[in-house]
Amino acid sequence: MSQEAEFFCKKSTFKFPKTKEGIVLEHVFTIKNTGDAPLKLISYDVECDCTKAFFPEGDIEPGESVEVKVTFDTEGKAYFQDREIRITTNTKKKIEKIGIKVNVIPHD
Numbered sequence: 001m002s003q004e005a006e007f008f009c010k011k012s013t014f015k016f017p018k019t020k021e022g023i024v025l026e027h028v029f030t031i032k033n034t035g036d037a038p039l040k041l042i043s044y045d046v047e048c049d050c051t052k053a054f055f056p057e058g059d060i061e062p063g064e065s066v067e068v069k070v071t072f073d074t075e076g077k078a079y080f081q082d083r084e085i086r087i088t089t090n091t092k093k094k095i096e097k098i099g100i101k102v103n104v105i106p107h108d
Contacts, residue, residue, distance in 0.1 A: 006035030
């Protein structure tokens, strides 16, 4: 049987409370490798550069957890925002997803 890395995030989508436009929001996701081979977080892709993800360097060993910080700049955004972060990995699925949601109150 081949060894595989497995990406596990208990809560893969985080919903922020209503936020006024202009604030940079930040959330930390805990990612765990529940597989039996090292997990590699290779890169990520988002729809706009208002969303950024920050990974620790190096592989995540089996059983280990790491924190992935996601920031979202609400400037120029209004009303319901739903951002998906697609993470390229070495898991069987290749692409793993985490996300944030927020209702942005626009400037007057």
